[in-house]
Amino acid sequence: MCPSSDSLADRTDDRPFPREAGVHGSVYRDPQIFQRELENIWYKVWVYVGHESEVPNRGDYVRRQIGLQPVMMVRGEDDQVRVFYNRCRHRGNMLCLTPKGRVDRFVCPYHGWSYANTGEMLEPTFDEGYDYNLSKGDFGLTPLARQESYRGLVFASVASEGQSLDEHLGAAKEFIDLFMSLSPQGSISLNAGVQKVAYRGNWKYMPENSLEGDYHGPFIHKIAFDLFARRSGLDVSTLAAEEIPDVIRSLPGGHMVEDYRGAPFKPSKKEPSPARVAYTKAMRERYGEEKAAQLQSTMAPLIFVFPNLLYLMTHIRVVQPISVDRTSCSYFPAMLDGAPDEINQQRLSDHEFMFGAAGFVSPDDIEIMERNQIGLQAKGDDWLFIGRGLHRERDMPDGGRSGMTMDETHLRGFWRHYISLMGEGV
Numbered sequence: 001m002c003p004s005s006d007s008l009a010d011r012t013d014d015r016p017f018p019r020e021a022g023v024h025g026s027v028y029r030d031p032q033i034f035q036r037e038l039e040n041i042w043y044k045v046w047v048y049v050g051h052e053s054e055v056p057n058r059g060d061y062v063r064r065q066i067g068l069q070p071v072m073m074v075r076g077e078d079d080q081v082r083v084f085y086n087r088c089r090h091r092g093n094m095l096c097l098t099p100k101g102r103v104d105r106f107v108c109p110y111h112g113w114s115y116a117n118t119g120e121m122l123e124p125t126f127d128e129g130y131d132y133n134l135s136k137g138d139f140g141l142t143p144l145a146r147q148e149s150y151r152g153l154v155f156a157s158v159a160s161e162g163q164s165l166d167e168h169l170g171a172a173k174e175f176i177d178l179f180m181s182l183s184p185q186g187s188i189s190l191n192a193g194v195q196k197v198a199y200r201g202n203w204k205y206m207p208e209n210s211l212e213g214d215y216h217g218p219f220i221h222k223i224a225f226d227l228f229a230r231r232s233g234l235d236v237s238t239l240a241a242e243e244i245p246d247v248i249r250s251l252p253g254g255h256m257v258e259d260y261r262g263a264p265f266k267p268s269k270k271e272p273s274p275a276r277v278a279y280t281k282a283m284r285e286r287y288g289e290e291k292a293a294q295l296q297s298t299m300a301p302l303i304f305v306f307p308n309l310l311y312l313m314t315h316i317r318v319v320q321p322i323s324v325d326r327t328s329c330s331y332f333p334a335m336l337d338g339a340p341d342e343i344n345q346q347r348l349s350d351h352e353f354m355f356g357a358a359g360f361v362s363p364d365d366i367e368i369m370e371r372n373q374i375g376l377q378a379k380g381d382d383w384l385f386i387g388r389g390l391h392r393e394r395d396m397p398d399g400g401r402s403g404m405t406m407d408e409t410h411l412r413g414f415w416r417h418y419i420s421l422m423g424e425g426v
Contacts, residue, residue: 020412021387025376028202033422034324040421041307042067043158046168048309048318049073049083051332052152053189059102059117065320066158071144072096073154076118077104081149083156084141088113089121095141099194106141115141151180152187153309171398172255172305179300179311181291184282185338190316192348195331195356199366201373203321204418206329207304208411209365210312211256214247215388215406220368224360231353248389248403249396250413254306257410260299275342282338304410306417314351325373331355331362386411 027033047066054062055075062073063086070086072095086096088108095106095115105122106115112125119141124130144156148165150173155165169176180186199205209216217225249257272280283292303311310317311334320328333351335344354361389407396402403409 017383017385017387018390020416021385021390023384023386023415025379025382025384028204028373028376029324031324034202034321036422037321038067040423041418042321043069044162044421045159045307046146046148046155046157046162046165047307048305049154049156051188051190051316052081052149052154053191054100054332055081056191057102059104060100061096061103061117062100063096063098066144066156067321069158070094070096071156074117074119077116078118080118081154082119083144083147083154084119085144087142089139089141090124113139119143151176168253169305170253170255171251171400172253172257172303175257175259175301175303176305176311178295179303179334181287181295182300183336183338184279184286186286187337188316188334189337190332190334192333192335192344195333196328197331197357197362197366198322198326198328199369200325201327201369202325203319203327205369205372206317206319206327207256207306207310207414209369210310210317211258211302211304211410212406212408213302214258215408216368220364221361224354224364227360228350228354231350243404243406245404246394246402247405248407248409249400250402250410250416251398251400252417254414254417256304256414258302260301261294263298263405273342275340278340279343304414306414313354314347315355386415 043066049064049066049071050062050073052075054060055073058075058077058079060075064071064073071083072086073081073083075081086094088095088110090108090111090113093108093110095108097109103117105117108114114122116122121136121139121141123136124134124139127134144158145160146157146162148155150165150169153176155168166173180188182188213221244263246262247259249259251257280292280296283295286292287295299313300311302313303309308319310319314333316332316334318330318332320330322328331351333348335347353359356362386408389403389409390412393401393403393407393409393412401409401413
């Protein structure tokens with residue numbers, strides 16, 4: 001799966017396993033492949049930009065990127081959220097330099113051209129030097145070709161044509177709905193700050209690593225899992241001890257899921273706090289007894305929405321490629337609207353414990369991914385094997401496939417979709 005430009009001329013396909021179970025190492029290290037990914041993936045498909053709660057007030061903006069192209073998400077004076085390219089229409093200088101802020105107007109620092117927060121050009125500077133036929137309407141900020149949202153998640157696409165966001169998300173919407181349902185109001189807010197990390201490795205490591213923690217967890221996260229069980233009362237050790245069907249899911253479109261609804265977690269033995277009792281009551285009122293019990297007796301699904309959005313336990317994670325061997329990620333703790341403050345404070349505490357800069361999970365993952373990038377400089381045997389569970393995966397009604405707890409079914413789905421966008425020869 002995926003030969004590359006750094007080896008096509010002098011190699012044959014000598015994989016000692018089924019074609020679908022192999023990934024060629026060059027897709028993680030070849031700069032030419034990275035450039036093609038930008039054009040064929042990042043500048044073609046829907047890409048997650050941000051959440052509407054990040055710009056709650058008129059004039060609020062956040063600075064983001066799609067591939068290597070700078071963009072900004074802005075809530076205008078008309079209360080509409082828009083995504084614009086982050087560049088002045090005069091000479092192309094960036095308008096937003098800070099990660100976030102609030103403005104009545106955007107003023108270019110280079111020559112002072114200004115724009116309304118709804119995108120219209122207000123005025124060029126020294127306009128007496130321009131022809132009277134210059135139309136301000138021709139020089140507004142450029143919006144992304146397409147923009148849509150789902151459950152407050154804002155997506156945009158550089159390409160003017162392509163499938164709708166609804167088609168892109170497809171079966172992933174069921175799992176997005178599930179993690180949103182952890183909130184008694186059915187919505188989340190990303191207003192608790194952001195944690196930024198960078199690693200010396202390819203962007204594809206992040207979704208691969210993030211959605212197969214059941215397999216590598218017993219090895220690099222064993223201490224973290226044990227300590228988390230003591231803190232939370234939720235024992236995740238059974239995931240490694242048992243092979244549970246249909247936990248691992250590949251969805252059409254390259255999306256990946258770990259669905260824990262069928263996993264037999266040991267119930268917490270801790271006495272619920274008053275805040276937990278109030279949260280349970282609010283959940284029952286919103287969703288009914290049965291669904292509320294299900295939501296609180298297991299972990300919410302872990303989700304990857306191709307190509308850059310993850311939901312992992314406590315937070316939204318956004319993947320941002322920098323180069324073939326450099327990646328940046330932003331972690332946004334997800335606060336549950338309508339939940340007691342103590343519940344959200346516990347989520348923040350759990351986030352710091354697992355994913356913080358001194359946490360017990362994320363730093364180990366970063367180290368492992370950087371070692372992967374170094375290891376793949378060795379080209380003696382360049383095929384990587386992702387065949388676990390291939391013989392037993394099941395076709396699902398949504399068009400995806402399912403596997404058991406530690407299978408690599410979802411990784412194979414990711415790569416099938418990757419090839420459909422990049423082409424067999426990559």
